[in-house]
Amino acid sequence: xxxxRSQFANLLMYVLIVMFGVLGLPLxxxxxxxxxxxxxxxxxxxxxxxxxxxxLHVEIRGEVPQGEVLVCSKHMSFMDILxxxxxxxxxxxxxxRELVWAPVIGxxxxxxxxxxxxxxxxxxAINKMVQHLEADKDTGQTTIFPQGTRVLPGANVRYxxxxxxxYSRMNKICVPVxxxxxxxxxxxxxxxxxxxxxxxxxxxxxxxxxxKEFVARLEEVIESNSNRLMIEAGFEFDT
Numbered sequence: 001x002x003x004x005r006s007q008f009a010n011l012l013m014y015v016l017i018v019m020f021g022v023l024g025l026p027l028x029x030x031x032x033x034x035x036x037x038x039x040x041x042x043x044x045x046x047x048x049x050x051x052x053x054x055x056l057h058v059e060i061r062g063e064v065p066q067g068e069v070l071v072c073s074k075h076m077s078f079m080d081i082l083x084x085x086x087x088x089x090x091x092x093x094x095x096x097r098e099l100v101w102a103p104v105i106g107x108x109x110x111x112x113x114x115x116x117x118x119x120x121x122x123x124x125a126i127n128k129m130v131q132h133l134e135a136d137k138d139t140g141q142t143t144i145f146p147q148g149t150r151v152l153p154g155a156n157v158r159y160x161x162x163x164x165x166x167y168s169r170m171n172k173i174c175v176p177v178x179x180x181x182x183x184x185x186x187x188x189x190x191x192x193x194x195x196x197x198x199x200x201x202x203x204x205x206x207x208x209x210x211x212k213e214f215v216a217r218l219e220e221v222i223e224s225n226s227n228r229l230m231i232e233a234g235f236e237f238d239t
Contacts, residue, residue, distance in 0.1 A: 029111070
C-alpha cells in the first residue's frame with residue numbers, strides 16, 4: 001500500500017511542477033523575487049502532498065542564514081533540495097549544466113541566477129562557475145552539494161574540492177547543513193517512507209581557512225551530524 005501511495009505522490013509531484021511552472025511563469029519572468037514565490041509555493045505543496053499520502057513530515061532545525069553566505073549541504077534526494085529552496089530566503093543553487101535545458105527547472109534556475117557547472121571539466125568548470133558568482137552582485141545563499149551527487153545513507157563519498165574553491169574565492173561565511181532525508185526518500189527508491197525528514201543548519205565556518213583544511217572540516221561536520229540525525233531516525237549503519 002505504501003508503494004502505491006508513493007507512486008501516486010511521485011506522479012503528482014511532476015504534475016505540480018508543470019502546473020506551478022507554467023501558471024507562475026509571468027510572475028517568474030517579472031522578477032527573481034517572483035520566481036522565488038512560485039518555487040516556495042511549489043515546495044510547500046509537495047510537503048503537504050507527501051505528508052498526507054505517505055506520512056512524511058519535514059522539519060528545519062538551526063538558525064536559517066539570511067544574508068550572503070555559502071551554504072554547503074548533504075544531498076540525499078530531491079526532498080532536501082525542496083527544503084533548502086523553501087527555507088532559504090534568496091537561494092541560488094550550483095546546478096548541473098544539463099539542467100539548463102530541462103523543462104521548467106532550467107528556466108527557473110536561470111531566473112534565480114544559478115551558475116551551471118559542467119561535470120568532468122574540473123578546474124575549468126570550477127573557474128567559470130566562480131566567475132559567474134563574482135559577476136553577480138546578489139549571490140544570496142549560494143548553495144552547493146560538496147559531494148557532487150545524491151548519496152545513500154551510510155555511503156562513503158568523499159567531498160570534492162569545488163566547495164573549497166568557492167569558499168576561498170568568495171571569502172564568505174559557510175553554513176554547513178546536515179540531513180537524514182535519505183532514510184525516508186532514498187536515491188532511486190520509488191518508496192517514500194513515513195517519518196520526519198530533518199534539515200539542520202549547523203555552526204557557521206568563518207572565512208580564512210586553507211582550501212584543504214576547509215574541505216576536511218566541512219566533511220567531518222556534515223557527516224558526523226548527518227549520521228547523528230539518521231541514527232535518531234532509526235537508521236542502522238553497517239558495522
